Amino acid sequence: xxxxxxxTAELRELVRRVKKEGRTIGLVPTMGALHEGxxxxxxxxxxxxxxxxxxxxxxPTQFGPTxxxxxxxxxxxxxxxxxxxQGADVLFCPTPAExxxxxEDTWVEVTGNITKVLCGRTRPIHFRGVATVxxxxxxxxxxxxxxxxxxxxxxxxxxxxxxxxLFFPLEIREMPIVREADGLAKSSRNVYLKPAERQAxxxxxxxxxxxxxxxxxxxxxxxxxxxxxxxxxxxxxxxxIDYVExxxxxxxxxxxxxxxxxxxxAVAVRFGTTRLIDNVILxxxxx
Ligand code: AMP
Numbered sequence: 001x002x003x004x005x006x007x008t009a010e011l012r013e014l015v016r017r018v019k020k021e022g023r024t025i026g027l028v029p030t031m032g033a034l035h036e037g038x039x040x041x042x043x044x045x046x047x048x049x050x051x052x053x054x055x056x057x058x059x060p061t062q063f064g065p066t067x068x069x070x071x072x073x074x075x076x077x078x079x080x081x082x083x084x085x086q087g088a089d090v091l092f093c094p095t096p097a098e099x100x101x102x103x104e105d106t107w108v109e110v111t112g113n114i115t116k117v118l119c120g121r122t123r124p125i126h127f128r129g130v131a132t133v134x135x136x137x138x139x140x141x142x143x144x145x146x147x148x149x150x151x152x153x154x155x156x157x158x159x160x161x162x163x164x165x166l167f168f169p170l171e172i173r174e175m176p177i178v179r180e181a182d183g184l185a186k187s188s189r190n191v192y193l194k195p196a197e198r199q200a201x202x203x204x205x206x207x208x209x210x211x212x213x214x215x216x217x218x219x220x221x222x223x224x225x226x227x228x229x230x231x232x233x234x235x236x237x238x239x240x241i242d243y244v245e246x247x248x249x250x251x252x253x254x255x256x257x258x259x260x261x262x263x264x265x266a267v268a269v270r271f272g273t274t275r276l277i278d279n280v281i282l283x284x285x286x287x
Contacts, residue, residue: 002084005092008099011053011140014090019142023050027143029134032056032093033073033188034082037178041147042086044175053141054083056093061100062129073188092141099136108135110158110165114252118154118266119277122242127158134159138168145171149178151185153264153279157250177278179205185278197271200238204267204278207232211265215282222246222255225265225282233269242268242275249281259284 005011018025026045030038034056045052056079063069076093083091108131114120115127138146148156156174163172178186183205184198193201207229219225230244246255249262256263259282266279 002080002088003090004080005090006094006098008094008140011090011092015053015140015142018051024144025049025141026052027137027141027146028052028054028088029137029146029148030054030056031058031072031188032079033075033191034079035178035186035188037149037151037186039082039086040178041149041175042083042088044173045145045147046087048145048173049143051090052088053090053092053143054088055137055141056083056091057099057133059099059129059133060096061105061132062126064123064125067123068189068192071192073191092137099133106132108132108162108166110162112161112251114154114158114161117247117252118243118245119268120154122268127155130155131158131162135162135166138170143170145173147173147175149175150279150281151177151187152277153266153281154252157252157264160250183209185276187276189274189276192274193271197238197274200236201269201271201276203233203236203239204269204276208265208267208278208280212280212282215259220259220284222257222259222263225259226255229265229267233267238271240270242270246282 026049028041028045042054058072060069080091107128109128110131120127160172182202184201211225211229226244226246233239233241244267246263246265248255249264262281262283264279265282268275268277
């Protein structure tokens, strides 16, 4: 049975009991509006841990002042059903006041290139908000493993750095991107898309898959692959590009001219007022 927990005190008490019994904990941080992408993370957590905590919290500090905090979809009842169906033990859904109890803030900030490029450039306070709320969740839930999606690949690298630098005793597990049948990456924000925008948005996965095929066929010039994706997206009239870039993994350093180490090839593109992200990893060791 899924237990809905709203306060940090209640969560800490539950976690204390689970730990005392020597059981392992898997944590899946989400902002709710759960879909099959989230479901895959919860299923992985269920398979690998004794106790599964899903957090459902639209974190205000990772939204910029002009972003979609108020409009962000909230589907609490459906979230409970999905989390329960995937075998979660706890759905933790605190209020903002519960998660940010002080009038002033304490921040966790991962510095360097890793938070300045890609989404960090257009969303300057985003990763500080993410690192801070995930730190709070790690302290509250004390997971052995925490589950994140490659959909937000930069976020995963930022959190890996944070876990390493702050000595969090846990493992970050990165799960593949779950897509619609036609290739569009599942996202809570897809509901914002008008039908014509939804159709136009297919250019993201199509252009990234084309680059992936070219890479598999032996193309190793980074500028050629990035240029190919950019050109294909620019040909779609409804698409307004934020970025189309490749960066070397894991620190998202400047791309190599030749793809001799794993790179993240990532895009962020607006369709109307909706900003979508997608990516593929180009790894010369496996592809
Ligand atoms: P969000 O609720 O959008 O903050 O996402 C919560 C977690 O689910 C993050 O780790 C995301 O990367 C992951 N996620 C979101 N969409 C997908 C997807 N389509 N496939 C896999 N994981 C996803």
